[in-house]
Amino acid sequence: MSIRKNINISAYLVVGPENTKNRPVGTIIKDAIEAGFTCIQIRSKVASALELIQLTREASEVIAQAGKSDEVALLVNDRLDVILAARKQGIKVDGIHVGQSDIPVDVCREYLGDDSIVGVSARTHELFEYIKTVDVSQIDYFGAGPLRETKTKPDCGMDLDGKIVIRSLDEISELAKLSPIPVVIGGGVKLADIPPLAQTGVDGFFVVSAVTEADDPKLEATNLVIAWNLNKLNPISK
Structure with missing residues (x-):
């Protein structure tokens, strides 16, 4: 079965060398x-194409060595060229995540192809109208937020006026119902955010620095997963 048919975005790590x-x-x-963690996204605004291909190779090998190539999805942010080049070299990459201004x-x-995962950053501007009207036939999941402003991605949640729009838990609950x-x-998601976030009905959380910049990344990642699994609502049928 294609991993696209069995995608699990409950614990999603975004990571790059920076x-x-x-x-x-x-x-x-x-x-x-x-x-x-169930989903890995390679994202970097500083790495070259060759460096991104190598990072993708390393990630794919780590997933394979853990025996989880059919369970943990490997995505690349934005760079369709990197994915195609990596696949040409025999690297298993499961798909792409794109923003509104990307490909x-x-x-x-x-x-x-149809077996690949395509994730999309949900439009900040007129978010709820967008969720209700967008054609999702080719999209596998939406990424949304932020809970708070984040230095990792300063433009996360930026609207057309250049302002950062923070999403409340009530808004996130509504988003889960509508999508x-x-x-x-x-x-900006931290461990303390996981219990209430898991109660909103969304399908997962994504983090960068909460894991990648932690003193003990494995411990922090474990704590996040445990908190999510302890507090999540039953998945909403889509």
């Missing part, structure tokens, strides 16, 4: 997977 305090990206990913979803789907596809929430 986020690890100079520690190897592969080591951080290994810690997260062993802790129970269009239909182009991603055309080049990556026809799974929703993962991030943006």
